Amino acid sequence: MPPKAAPERVNDFVIKIGTVNGTGSASANGLLMKAVFRSGVPVVGKNYFPSNIQGAPTWYEIRVTRAGYRARAGQVDIMVALNPESYARDLQEVVSGGYFVYDCTWPRPALLRRDDVTVLGVPLARLCNENFQGVRTRILMKNICYAGVLAALCDLDLDVIRGLLAETYAKKPQLVESNMKAIQLGYDYARKAFDCPLPLRVAKLDATKGHIIIDGNTAAGLGCVYAGATVGAWYPITPSTSLMDAYKSFAERLRATPDGRKNYVMIQAEDELASIGMVIGANWNGARAFTATSGPGISLMQEFLGLGYYTETPAVVFDVQRVGPSTGMPTRTQQSDLRSAAYASHGDTRHVCLYPANPEECFYFAATAFDLADRLQTPVLVLSDLDIGMNDWMCPDLKWDENYQPDRGKLLDAEQLSKIDKFWRYYDHDDDGIPQRTLPGVSAKGAWFARGSGHTQYGAYTEDSRDYQIVLDRLRKKWITASRLVPKAIIENSAPIEGEGNGTNELAIVTVGSGDAPVREAIDRLRAQGVAVDYMRVRGFPFGEEVETFLNAHKTSFIVEQNRDAQLRALLLLETGVEKGRMRSILHYNGMPLAAAYVVDGVMAAVQDRARPAAQLVR
Amino acid sequence: MTFMAKPKVAHPELPRNALGLTRRDYEGSNSTLCAGCGHDSITASIVEACWANALQPQNLVKLSGIGCSSKTTAYFVSGAHGFNSVHGRMPSVATGANAANRKLHYIGVSGDGDTLSIGLGQFIHAIRRNLNMVYIIENNGVYGLTKGQFSASADVGTKAKKGEVNSQPPIDPVQLALTLGASFVARSFSGDKAQLVPLIQAAMHHQGFALIDVLSPCVTFNDHEGSTRSYAYSREHYHEAVHTDFVAPAGQISVSYAAGEALPVTLHDGSCVMLRKVDASFDATNRGTALARIRERLRDNEYLTGLLHVSDSQAEFHDLNRTPDEALNQIPYAQLNPGSAALAKVLARFR
Numbered sequence: 023m024p025p026k027a028a029p030e031r032v033n034d035f036v037i038k039i040g041t042v043n044g045t046g047s048a049s050a051n052g053l054l055m056k057a058v059f060r061s062g063v064p065v066v067g068k069n070y071f072p073s074n075i076q077g078a079p080t081w082y083e084i085r086v087t088r089a090g091y092r093a094r095a096g097q098v099d100i101m102v103a104l105n106p107e108s109y110a111r112d113l114q115e116v117v118s119g120g121y122f123v124y125d126c127t128w129p130r131p132a133l134l135r136r137d138d139v140t141v142l143g144v145p146l147a148r149l150c151n152e153n154f155q156g157v158r159t160r161i162l163m164k165n166i167c168y169a170g171v172l173a174a175l176c177d178l179d180l181d182v183i184r185g186l187l188a189e190t191y192a193k194k195p196q197l198v199e200s201n202m203k204a205i206q207l208g209y210d211y212a213r214k215a216f217d218c219p220l221p222l223r224v225a226k227l228d229a230t231k232g233h234i235i236i237d238g239n240t241a242a243g244l245g246c247v248y249a250g251a252t253v254g255a256w257y258p259i260t261p262s263t264s265l266m267d268a269y270k271s272f273a274e275r276l277r278a279t280p281d282g283r284k285n286y287v288m289i290q291a292e293d294e295l296a297s298i299g300m301v302i303g304a305n306w307n308g309a310r311a312f313t314a315t316s317g318p319g320i321s322l323m324q325e326f327l328g329l330g331y332y333t334e335t336p337a338v339v340f341d342v343q344r345v346g347p348s349t350g351m352p353t354r355t356q357q358s359d360l361r362s363a364a365y366a367s368h369g370d371t372r373h374v375c376l377y378p379a380n381p382e383e384c385f386y387f388a389a390t391a392f393d394l395a396d397r398l399q400t401p402v403l404v405l406s407d408l409d410i411g412m413n414d415w416m417c418p419d420l421k422w423d424e425n426y427q428p429d430r431g432k433l434l435d436a437e438q439l440s441k442i443d444k445f446w447r448y449y450d451h452d453d454d455g456i457p458q459r460t461l462p463g464v465s466a467k468g469a470w471f472a473r474g475s476g477h478t479q480y481g482a483y484t485e486d487s488r489d490y491q492i493v494l495d496r497l498r499k500k501w502i503t504a505s506r507l508v509p510k511a512i513i514e515n516s517a518p519i520e521g522e523g524n525g526t527n528e529l530a531i532v533t534v535g536s537g538d539a540p541v542r543e544a545i546d547r548l549r550a551q552g553v554a555v556d557y558m559r560v561r562g563f564p565f566g567e568e569v570e571t572f573l574n575a576h577k578t579s580f581i582v583e584q585n586r587d588a589q590l591r592a593l594l595l596l597e598t599g600v601e602k603g604r605m606r607s608i609l610h611y612n613g614m615p616l617a618a619a620y621v622v623d624g625v626m627a628a629v630q631d632r633a634r635p636a637a638q639l640v641r
Numbered sequence: 642m643t644f645m646a647k648p649k650v651a652h653p654e655l656p657r658n659a660l661g662l663t664r665r666d667y668e669g670s671n672s673t674l675c676a677g678c679g680h681d682s683i684t685a686s687i688v689e690a691c692w693a694n695a696l697q698p699q700n701l702v703k704l705s706g707i708g709c710s711s712k713t714t715a716y717f718v719s720g721a722h723g724f725n726s727v728h729g730r731m732p733s734v735a736t737g738a739n740a741a742n743r744k745l746h747y748i749g750v751s752g753d754g755d756t757l758s759i760g761l762g763q764f765i766h767a768i769r770r771n772l773n774m775v776y777i778i779e780n781n782g783v784y785g786l787t788k789g790q791f792s793a794s795a796d797v798g799t800k801a802k803k804g805e806v807n808s809q810p811p812i813d814p815v816q817l818a819l820t821l822g823a824s825f826v827a828r829s830f831s832g833d834k835a836q837l838v839p840l841i842q843a844a845m846h847h848q849g850f851a852l853i854d855v856l857s858p859c860v861t862f863n864d865h866e867g868s869t870r871s872y873a874y875s876r877e878h879y880h881e882a883v884h885t886d887f888v889a890p891a892g893q894i895s896v897s898y899a900a901g902e903a904l905p906v907t908l909h910d911g912s913c914v915m916l917r918k919v920d921a922s923f924d925a926t927n928r929g930t931a932l933a934r935i936r937e938r939l940r941d942n943e944y945l946t947g948l949l950h951v952s953d954s955q956a957e958f959h960d961l962n963r964t965p966d967e968a969l970n971q972i973p974y975a976q977l978n979p980g981s982a983a984l985a986k987v988l989a990r991f992r
Contacts, residue, residue, distance in 0.1 A: 061992075080888070244987065252969040253740045256768045272987070275978035283965040286693055292766040299726070303737025306724060307702070308970035311737060333724075344927035397662045419988055422981040427972055462738070463745045463969070466699040466720030475723040483715070504863040519646050 033063050033088035035099040035222040037172060040112045040164070042105045044076030050165035051082035053186055054172055055414060059235055060182045064090040064225040067235070068615060075351050079108040086176075086224060092380065092415060093539035099222050102168050104146070109133060121220060122170060125164075142216055144171050149207045154200070159552045161206040170208025177219035179226070180209065226307030232419050238410035239314075241381035241420065242340055243268025245278055245388025246312055250428050251338075253311035255289040255300035257319065260352040261318070261408040262342035265314040272575070294319035298326040298339065302401075305336040306472060308461040310392050310428070312338035317346045317359050320366060320403075327401050328367025331497075332401065333472040334457065336395035336402075336431075343407040345613045354613030356409035357535055360589035363403045364563055370494065374402045375563035379538035380410060382417040383561075390509060393429040398504050399459055407584070409536045409615040413555075432458045439468045447481035448493055455500030497510025501564055508562025511569050515556040516545065530556040530576040531625070532605075534590050537582045537616060544621035551622075553629055555580075563593065570598040573605065580628070582608045582621055659695040666698065667691045669716040674709055679831035679857030679872075680779045684716045686834050687748070689776075690841035691718055694889065702738055702747045703715075706760060708949075709786055710752035710857075712780035729760025732767035735774055740969035743959045746845055747774035753794040754784050757812045761793075764814070766852050768821045775844040775851045778814055779831070781859040782870035782887040789862035796942075800867030813939070813980060818852045819932045819950055825851035826931075826950040830879050831858070831991060832872065833946075839887035846887075846912040849957040856944060869942070882923040882940060883947035886915040889912045908953050925950055 037054070041047040051067070058065045066085035072078035085095045103112040103124045116122050118138040124130070126143025134141050146396045150163045173183060184202055191197040214220055243265050246254070248310065254273075256266045270288050277285040287489040291297035297313045304311035315323065320341055345357040347350035365374055376391055378384045389402055395402040432452075439445060439460065447470040448457045457479075460468030471482045478489040479496065518527050533541045538559050545555055558572045558579075573579050573594065588607045595602060608624035611614045642698065643662075651836050667688045672681050685976065698720025705711035706713065707728035726734045739747050756764045761901040765777070784790040792800075794814070797805040815887050818826045825847045829837045833991075837855065844851035855910045856875050858864050864871045871965045889909035916925055923945070924930050931950045938945045965972070 234988050236991045244984075248978060248984070250974050252972065252977065253737060255737065255740075276987075277977065277981055279965060281965075282963070284963050285773070285965065285969070285977060287969065288960075288965050289736065289740065289770075291733065294731060296736075296763055296766065299730045299733025300737035300740065302726075303704075303734035303739075304741040306734070306735070307738040307741035309737075309741035326730065327729050401843045417653055420984060422978075422984045424981055426978075459723075462702045463699055463742060463968075464720035466697075469699060469722050470719050471715055471723040471725065473725060475725070536740065 023173050026395065030221040031099075032223055032225045033086055034085055035229065035244065035313055036095045036097060036101045037086070037102065037176070038098040039082045039168070040108050040278070041080055042107075043072055043074060043078050045165065046162045047080070047082070050169045051084070053166075053183065054169050054178075054237065055084050055593060056186050057173070057178045057182050058084065058086050058224055059416065060069070060186065061179060062230050063088065063224055064229050064416055065235070066092060066094065066416070068094050068409075069413055070614070071353050079105050086167070088227065088229070090229060090416075091539065091543045091618075093543050094615045095214065096619045100220070102172065102620075104164070104168065104616045106130070106537070120450035121175070121222075123168070123175070132298070144168070144206070144208065144215070145213055149211060150204065153203065153207060164462035165202070166201050166204035167208040169211045170205035173205065174209045174212035174218045175216065175220050177223040177225070180205065191388055193617070214443070222490070230416065233416050234419060235414050235416055236381045236386040236412055237412055238381040238406050239265035239342060240268040240312070242384035242388055242406065242411075242415070244420070245385040247272045249392045249420055251310040251312050251392065252286045253289070253300070253304040253309045254286070254313070255304070255311065256315065257290050257291045257294045257297050257299040259294070259316045259319050261344055261412050262314040262316050262319070262340060265340055265342065282311040285456070294322040296325065298323040298337065300480055301337045301339070302326055302330050302335050305395070306333075308433075309312040309425045310338070312392075314340040314342060314494060316342050316344045316352075316499040317362070318349065320359050320362055324367045327373060327472045329370060330372065331371045332369075332474055333435065334399040334416040334459070336399055338391045338395050339401060341404045342411040342429050343403050343405060352614050353408070355536070355584065356405055356611055356613060357405070357537070357584040357589065360404060360534070360585065360590060361587075363405055364593060366575055372501060372564075374398060374400060374508060376404045376509065377378065377404065377535045377563075378404060378406055378410065378559050379535050379559060380417060381415045382420060384410065387509075389426065389428075391434045394504070394507060395546050396433070397429050397431040397507065398456060398500060399431060400500075400618065401499070403537060407536050411594055413615070432456060434458050434460050434468060436465045439465045445470065446479065448477060448479045448496070450479070450496050450499070453501045455498070456494075456503060480544045480581050482598065494531050505564040505566050508566065510566050511561055511572070512559045513557070513568065513572055516549065516554045519549075519552055519554045525546045526575075527554050527556045528577040529553070529625070529629070530558060530572070530579040531582055531592075531621070532558045532560065532573070532579045533582040534560050537584065540618045541582055541621055543618035544625070547618055547622050548625055551626065553625065555625065569594070573598065576604065579623055580604050580608050581605050582616075582624075584610050584616055586611045645740055654856050657982050658692050659969050660697065662692065662695075664688060664692045666720070667718050668718045672716045672898070673712065673846075675861045678709070678783065679858040679859070680710055680713050681716070682831040682834065683777065683779055683837070683857060684713050686837040687841060688810065689718045689834070689838045690845065693838065694842050694845055696746060696845070700745050702745050704731050704735045704749040706751050708752040708755045711748055711755055713779070714750050729755050729758070729761055731755070732760065732763035732772070736767060736772055738957065739772055739774060741970045742962065743773070744968045748845070749774055749776045752778065753780045753782060753792040754787050757793040757814060758925055761812070765817065765821055768823045769820055770854070770962070771824060771849045771955055772958045773849055773959070775841065775853065777841075777881040778852070778854045779857045780814070780857055781857050781863055782868075783863040785862055786978050791866065796869040799869040802863070802865055814852065814854045815949060816932060816935060819862060819928055819935075822955070823852055823950070824849040824952050824955040825948075827851075827853045827948045828856070828946045829853060829946060830856045830875055830946060832876065832901065836881065836884065836946065839885045842887040842933045843885060843912070843914040843948065846908045846910055846954065847964070848909040878946050880943045881922070881947050882920040882934070882945045882949065883925050884917040884919055886917065888913040888915060906953065914948060914951065919947070920945070920961070926952065927951070936955055
């Protein structure tokens, strides 16, 4: 008996494609996602890939979302399974009433049996073997061929696809024809064999104008070019490497001088200890320098980050977080370094952190990070994650303010130095905890000696208790100044449900970084279920006053984050006076991007069971 | 102590260099090292070399790691910026600083612990990048600040102050640098200022990584009977292979050399090092034979000293990276900012 036909869901469904990594499926997946985007329909692209070069299962998920949600959906409606190794689990993942497309050149009727899922077999390998020559070409064309099948099933416009191929292969027009041939093979087969389109289909909209599709690492790399960074030092580590690759490729194009020189330098360091040392050395000497890394790199950089804090040297570090502890799962996402980044290094060390939530913030926060690092004379860590950094996000067009000028902070030039009697490196002239700074090569009068050992406010070595403490206390004052300069938390209060409460909401959700997209979607769903919650997303550390005020204004705040140990909640407990019972954790840390349903379930469980003692709900 | 200001008393007749500065203008704060420490003699040689080179004090950048030797950057050229960084990581700070501004002179002072143990990785990678800097190792074979442990440069059979005998073979920075392709490699002895000063002068003019390994006895922990790094032992086993005279750009070669006695090597900026052979069988311009000769003498427990290898044709860090002649940190933002129109073009790729 065939499964019951799914109700029509136009522009609101999920396609997941399972392939073998290293077979070139990325271009077909990108083509499909872009085809939806070019049809004017908002889309989300998530790549679930193994820490492997070739031969392991890999998936790409395309969420077609009329509403413009930016998170993972958390369910699969159409599975395209091209990897026999993962057939069984791929079939299990399909939602009841969904579809399972596979290569039936080798039929698997016994294995692929689920009464509530429609299995669609397409002989992809046979079609490609009959129509293309050469092993590699046949493998590549099999990918393009399934894109043709999906175009037929989901009613994608072939002209849009042709247009995309023409742009991709502008320099190799013969490839446009061979790719279109593969598309057409899949498309025609599906139209003939199945009832096309499926109820899950794309219908053109006009909701993607003024938007781009970009990943956070690319956006951050571009942001560093615009922020005026001239030195990039790094040691390759997943998932941050593509940030440096992006900086390099944009700088090559946008920073070349007429005589073929480069107005930047990229240094592939011998390890992360060296890359952060180079960043600190370059910033100390007046260049805007940065690095990109992930958790293990942050661990290795701790000593230098402490030196940067205590010598008051600017530095910018992008931490594209991945799953820990230790090597963890390098190609899976987590918010694993919130705590280790905030207090990286021994002693009373603390660091300014920025928490972008999406690629556009990765772009804009690059300049913010350099400005803060220069203004506050301290390392600034930008905590992105694999979900933001390596997945494809629809973003509003990036804009650049022509009036932007880098804030280099209290940097004295030769003329300013000539007007003062004596230069004291660590003296608090302005009562904001931020001292004055000079660069090498400017004037002997401004010369000072940077040291990680105890020093006085005048910059001299000391082992004197009082002199040491004066500097440490000023650093604390600078920290308070920092709390006023970092980006403010985003706060959005919802209208209370009519008849509930006394005009304000008792419940709130607080999140950070990539928690933004799923939480926003969850808030919509909760409202549909009759629960109104207010929203706050923290964007900077140290927390501004508004963070504590918001938490104290709500009876219960659900702290949604992607790690086991409630690291954001721990920071909020340590750094604000908010009482413990007001903050309840909703924790997700399996390595997959967070989906709204998980947040909704967490909140509803608490709402429906208010009688349960709070302690049980707090982890 | 370093926080004590040194009294500045300038005698009116002190000799002045081309900038009109006296040697006193190249001094730093008072040394806190033990009386008689070899490192203080090296500091004095650095002061002398900077004065003789007529270097603008603010155009020098001093870098160091952690240890007795690394403290010494505070003891010379107080008009220069200094960065006393973390243990063994000075080369990375130097790399970043040099990347930011190629116009300044970079001098790194390190020790055998700082360079050959904790910092070995960064040391060899700085050589590999041919970073334009002078790198001085104040090599005493011992950890002084932590009270006398052997370092990685301690010789087999050398005896510690408390009697322990070292059995592990030493890492020789000179041989290491030669095999890695370093373009300027020298060894000297802290007690031989006549040899060391021109070496430092030449190293500062060399375009690329210039290593000077300076045997520098530790009077407190490694100057006893049985130590192979004591003053007495060093003087006895120290063998000058080649004597270097440094001639500044456009300077007159005032010393006269008999034909065949001296080999002039011209550096990129027109300055010149005159290599006077003391050991007739030694050729400092040939990496392979220099290395062989150093090894041969080491087998007899002899340290060959002088400018052991120089080649001025290797591209340094900035040339390899094709950066502009001006310093990266001096390029105005207007030239670094691609502008909003360029951004709009970039975005076309993402639609």
